[in-house]
Amino acid sequence: MDEISPLLGGPPQQDSDLPSPNLTPRHQELIPTPCGPIKSWSELCCLVKLYFCFTMVSLLGLLGLLGLTSFSIYKQDKGPDMSEDNFTVSLIQLVGILFCIYYISRGVLQENRQELLAFVLNVLVVMIRSLVNFSVQTSKEKAELLVRFACIMCLGAVHVFCTMLLIRRPNMMAFRVGGALESLQEQYFLLNLCFSMVTFDLQAQLCLCILFTTLDSAMSASNSIILGCGVVWACLAAAVGAVAVLKEARVLVWVFMLQNVPQVAFFIYLMVTRKWLSDDDYTLEAAAVTGAVISLLIKVVLFWGLIRLVHSFGQGLRERMFSSSK
Numbered sequence: 001m002d003e004i005s006p007l008l009g010g011p012p013q014q015d016s017d018l019p020s021p022n023l024t025p026r027h028q029e030l031i032p033t034p035c036g037p038i039k040s041w042s043e044l045c046c047l048v049k050l051y052f053c054f055t056m057v058s059l060l061g062l063l064g065l066l067g068l069t070s071f072s073i074y075k076q077d078k079g080p081d082m083s084e085d086n087f088t089v090s091l092i093q094l095v096g097i098l099f100c101i102y103y104i105s106r107g108v109l110q111e112n113r114q115e116l117l118a119f120v121l122n123v124l125v126v127m128i129r130s131l132v133n134f135s136v137q138t139s140k141e142k143a144e145l146l147v148r149f150a151c152i153m154c155l156g157a158v159h160v161f162c163t164m165l166l167i168r169r170p171n172m173m174a175f176r177v178g179g180a181l182e183s184l185q186e187q188y189f190l191l192n193l194c195f196s197m198v199t200f201d202l203q204a205q206l207c208l209c210i211l212f213t214t215l216d217s218a219m220s221a222s223n224s225i226i227l228g229c230g231v232v233w234a235c236l237a238a239a240v241g242a243v244a245v246l247k248e249a250r251v252l253v254w255v256f257m258l259q260n261v262p263q264v265a266f267f268i269y270l271m272v273t274r275k276w277l278s279d280d281d282y283t284l285e286a287a288a289v290t291g292a293v294i295s296l297l298i299k300v301v302l303f304w305g306l307i308r309l310v311h312s313f314g315q316g317l318r319e320r321m322f323s324s325s326k
Helices: 046-077 084-109 113-135 139-168 173-178 182-215 221-247 250-273 283-310 317-322
Strands: none
Touching: 046 084, 046 139, 084 113, 084 139, 084 182, 113 139, 113 182, 173 182, 173 317, 182 221, 182 250, 182 283, 182 317, 221 250, 221 283, 221 317, 250 283
16 A cells, blocks of 8 residues: 555545646636736746747847938938938838837737737738848948848848747637637637737828828828828727727727728828829839728728627626636
């Protein structure tokens, strides 16, 4: 008996209410936040922690590098040698890096594949745009942009590879939030999709505002004021959309949809009133048209997800997401 007693785990526990060690969850409690539940930092494995810290440091480094480059180009734009294309690209990349920091944070801490995919898409767009922009520069301009170009391409390749590995990892967050009910798991997926598309739509709106601002240096004062108000309106609409999704507020969902109508109408107005092909460089014009089409596709997917999500409001997912740990 002495030889087999260790296999039995020792004497029985006095408290019969305690669960068996085999039934104890191997993960910790989720942390409720205003943007939904997240995993605690201690629950992440060492490799994920290392990659997350590396990503944040590299993104902050790129942010500083792009900020200095944008300031340098802005000072040059005041002189006779105009480089509005480079300045516009730098501003859009700055916006992209800021959103990448947000995407990777939610993607890792929430096991949110939509945010991780948005992060990969942003990195790929920055890499492709940097490659195209670098290839059309003169030798003197290439020398000035070489450091930025090398950093973006090398770090971008590492980020795409590592993030794709994260996306392929098993995702247990939907089960941990929604439980065993497939309907709640599907609702949680739709909620994350809509929340991610709201953020992605905000990024597209800000980039379009930058494009249209730099596209026409002779823009009228009224259009400039309206465009500035459009930035504020886009941020307000995104805030309303995020609250509507997380709080399951049907009224705010319809308010958010109505808020998108003036955005679409204004960008259509700018594209109609713009004098296209007025010079020999059509890069910004092509970027504006492409950005407008992408923004429209984002809104279509977002509205489709919102309409499906509204029908599943009130089924208990919100209570599961924002309940305090017990």
